[in-house]
Amino acid sequence: MLKLGLTGAIGTGKSTVGKLLAAVGAHVAEADSIARELMQPGQKVFKDVVNSFGPEILASDGTIDRKKLADAAFGTPQHPKGRAQVLNHLVHPAVGQAQERWMANIARADGQAIAVVEAALIFEAGFENQFDRIVVVTCAFDTRVRRWMSRTNVDEPSARRELQRRMAVQWPEEKKIAAADFVIDNSGTETETERTVGELYKRLELEAVQRAG
Numbered sequence: 344m345l346k347l348g349l350t351g352a353i354g355t356g357k358s359t360v361g362k363l364l365a366a367v368g369a370h371v372a373e374a375d376s377i378a379r380e381l382m383q384p385g386q387k388v389f390k391d392v393v394n395s396f397g398p399e400i401l402a403s404d405g406t407i408d409r410k411k412l413a414d415a416a417f418g419t420p421q422h423p424k425g426r427a428q429v430l431n432h433l434v435h436p437a438v439g440q441a442q443e444r445w446m447a448n449i450a451r452a453d454g455q456a457i458a459v460v461e462a463a464l465i466f467e468a469g470f471e472n473q474f475d476r477i478v479v480v481t482c483a484f485d486t487r488v489r490r491w492m493s494r495t496n497v498d499e500p501s502a503r504r505e506l507q508r509r510m511a512v513q514w515p516e517e518k519k520i521a522a523a524d525f526v527i528d529n530s531g532t533e534t535e536t537e538r539t540v541g542e543l544y545k546r547l548e549l550e551a552v553q554r555a556g
Contacts (some may be wrong), residue, residue, distance in 0.1 A: 344446075344449060344450040344453070344454055344455065344456045344457070344549060344554065344555065345456075345457045345460060345475050345476065345547055345550055345551035345554055346446050346458050346473065346474045346475045346476075346537070347364075347457060347458065347459045347460070347474060347475065347476050347477070347478060347484070347547065348459075348460055348462065348470065348471065348473065348474035348475075348476070348477040348478070349361055349364070349371075349459050349460065349461040349462070349478050349480070350461075350462055350463060350464070350465040350466065350478070350479055350480070350514050350519065351478065351479050351480035351481055351516075351519070352462070352463075352481070352487070352510055352513060352519075353463060353487065353488045353491070353506055353509050353510060353513075354372065354482075354486075354487030354491050354530040355480045355481055355482045355487060355529055356480055356482060356490070357461050357463070357480050358373070358461065358534070359529065359533070360461075360478070360480050360529065360536065360540055361373065361459060361461040361526055363536065363537055363540040363541075364457075364459050364540060364544060367540070367541060367544045368457070368544070368548075369456075369457040369458070369459045369483045369525055369544065369547075370449050370456055370457065370458045370459065371459045371460075371461060372442065372445050372458075372459070372460050372461070373460075373461045373462075374438055374460060374461065374462030374463070374464075375461075375462075375463070375530075377438050377441045377445075378434055378438050380441075381437050381438065381441065381524075382407050382434070383406070384405055384406060387437070387504075388433060388434055388437050389407065389505070391433045392407065392412070392430065392433055393407070393498065395429055395430075395433060396412065396415050396425075396426070396429075396430075399411065400412045400415055403477065415430075416429075416430040417508045417509055417512065418508065418510070420504075425508075425512070427512040428512075430470070431464070431467070431468065434435045435464070435468040435469075435470075438462075438468070438469065439470055439473065442460050442462075442470070442473060443473060445458070445460075446458045446473070447462070454475065454555045455552055455555045456551065457544075457547050457548065457551050458546060460473075460474070463513065464513065465477065466514050466518075466519060467512070467513055471522070475550075475554070476524040476525065476547070476550070477522065477523050477524050477525075478523060478524065478526070478527060478543070479519045479520050479522075479523035479525070479526050479527070480526075480527045480529050481516060481520065481526060481527070481528055481529065481530075482528060482529045482530040483530050484506075486529075486530055487506055488502045488503055488506060489502075491505065491506055502517050504554055519540070525538065525543055527539055527543070
């Protein structure tokens, strides 16, 4: 089996690339979805996060309000000093273990499979050694801003501030690109990205078969 890490800065289109990989046959999991499950009431991570950040991050239904948690982790204009490292320390180990279990299950079912984990913080969390290959998705910053505006229905200044706030706790894009095995530029059309992903998948398929022996 081939284990592939899929990462990139916020707004570059990792999820789009992940969906394209799934469409051509890869098994794809999202680290963000795994983290959400781990932060549901009753889970140990939920208890640890609430104990550290306080009940003020909770919504009225007792679940974690992701916007409130993001403000606490990344900071706000009023309170610029965030606690992203604390949050990552609480969440990343459990996410990493869950990723390992998921990939092991895929390997047992199909030794020639391609298992993809989409995660924004592969390098920052020290997850890179979990994978055989790492793909970094990139695109122009202005393109990311437009995508974030469309996704969250905010104005351009707000989108720029939010992207910069989140990127401040991530590796610089140049550093991620230097550490990647493959880079996908997602600045063009969806058709161009689909073609690039298709070509990459053919290479990955051959490697997966070779690894399976």
